[in-house]
Amino acid sequence: MNPDRRQFLGWGAAAAAGAAAVTTLAPGFRLIELAQARSPQEAASALQRWGLLIDITKCADCDACVTACHEENGVASLGRPETDAQWIRKVNLRDQRTGYAQTLPLMCQHCEHPPCVDVCPTGASFKRDDGIVLVDKHTCIGCRYCVMACPYGARSFVHEAVSGQKADVPRGKGTVESCTLCVHRVDRGESPACVEACNKDGGKAMLFGDLNDASAEIHGRLKSEPSSQIRADLALNTGVRYQGL
Amino acid sequence: MASVQYREIDGRSGAYRALLGALGALVLAGLGAAWSMEHQGHHITGMTNRIVWGTPHVFAVFLIVAASGALNVASVASVFGRELYQPLARLSGLLALTLLAGGLAVLVLDLGRPDRLIVAMTHYNFKSIFAWNIFLYTGFFAVVALYLWTMFERRMNRHTKPAGLVAFLWRLVLTTGTGSIFGFLVAREPYASALLAPLFIVMSFSFGLAVFVLVLMAACKWTGRALGDVVLNRLRNLLGVFVATVLYFVAVHHLTNLYIARQHDVERFFLWEGGIYTALFWLGQVLIGGIVPLALLFGTSSRRALAAAAACVILGGLAQVYVLIIGGQAYPQLMFPEKEVASSFFDGVVAAYAPSLPEVALGVGGVALALALTVVALKVLPFLPKSLADGDVGSAAA
Amino acid sequence: MTRIAAVIIAAVLAVAGAADASDQRARGVALPAVKIEKGEACVAPTGEMRRDHMKLLLHQRDRTLRQGLREPRFSLKNCVDCHASRETGSVLGKDGFCSSCHEYAAVSLDCFECHTPLQQKRAAARP
Known part of the structure; x- marks a missing residue:
């Protein structure tokens, strides 16, 4: 047995153990998605398209997703709301005529045709084969054109030096960043931190999965229930879909 | 037409050294501002996650736009064969180079990671208009340098016309690229218009000529060169036409938006209730940058009025770029029609922005760099004719 | 003469x-403090690591970020986990494995502007 194969089996066992732990922790989590966790030797593939479905009728007046995201990714507030990075935020809506109030989490929508990727001069903004939109901070020069181009205000520029980064989430001054869909967790076969937190402490409004997988719950719900995209007029085919908007 | 005689400026007077020293001090202040922005991060500026492009970009875009416009005088001479402008062509080419250098310096020093400039030169995403602009800007330096060489080198004079044509076409493409940086931003209602590209081209005609007129008048006055009314009156009429054209394009842009229901809120913001941006639009851009210069240019014939008009065009131009870049970002992005929106990210509200000292210092430093390079170049190479008196340039005036 | x-x-x-x-x-100039804290052997022979560690890291960086290939062998996280100092838990600092050698060779070290220089077990134990 060669070392690579041994390692592969080791990772598989770890993923299975993790799955068992997670299924008890988070009731909204489905084992079928975990079965798709890639091995470290397998590249992200266009056969998958990761996405979120957010039912805002269930979105409670809480910010469990925001707290969990910023904890997971080491995004700390420095008490300067105008320059602090925000990877996810709660947006409160109120109808101008009727006063009907709603609240929803907003983050990078992981578009199929992301404007941030189109405008980036160096190609630092890119879309992974499985649909996750990321910033390559090694080649980001900090021009902020992607922030200008994003229709969702999803991106933040790191305005000051960062310390206390998480090992899986490098962050640094002078580059642009945004929601990574917790790509480091997705690659381990887990769901993003916001989804886990919403299903544990929040309104169980968020569902994560492979939009391409006919057996995935997210696929089934998108097939049988109404949903919408924010700024659907731009025809970006977002990976994050909303219900009840 | 008798061949024009060009001479370097003397550049040994106390006033010359004082001018260069003052410009140098402003350049140093700009570098110091950039250094502290890079070391402490952009939070020391007025820029935020909502206003990511601030005062440095206003100066940079103004300088880059003016750079391509400054080349116009040379284009009129070489491409359109107006010999009256021939003696001015060298200075026109020089200003195109120095203004672009000043603008690019500001743009680069404002980057989050200016140390990675080499990355921008080695990694390209050709779908990005920004990446194209990197080629357009560097190519512009090469094309204009070549063009200047055909003017300076007697044996190359016969190639001036084709070189001038290439430079003229290049600058049209370049300004189209600059305008498209904003025009291609589909997600922001104040931008996202093909009209921005031609608007930027007429802005460049106007701003570039205004800078050219002021530099020419100052250089001639301070070096004791004669500057005849024939030349100045031609430039006066040209500037008037350009200022009026800018006003026309601005009017068309806003009228189109006023017709489209989806854009009504944008127009209400810029034209009526946008606070500082509304004030800058009407008082800065339209009044100081448009109506006052037109009155000065066509109402009087004094040199002082021409200089004042050119200065007004520059101030109004800065106001116009400020309204476009910063006002365009301050206006909230429309994500949820018919809804009042509130969040910790300042969604749904007009973003606050105040220019900070480092930003202004960096922007002014870029202007100073452009002028300092011009002042040095005038001393090193013969860019200016010995005389621009009516008799010396008059033979072709008819 | x-x-x-x-x-x-x-x-x-x-x-x-x-x-x-x-x-x-x-x-x-202080000599670099090359102190190996953990493990029997590195992922490649010492000579190769000295010469080519930056190339290996660069290659792995693009594989991980662009393709999602997270092989641990040449990952920066793996380097830090073995080479962090037992006292500080970091590869930076006066006797840090990375910083002392880079300082000696006068080569700038940009990795830890963004990546954590701390060993993970140590970082997790911290409050």
């Missing part, structure tokens, strides 16, 4: 040779 010159040159060379001796050099 030539003899005098030869003597002078010999003297200069002798002094220069003495100045170049390692103890002398160490007094001028």
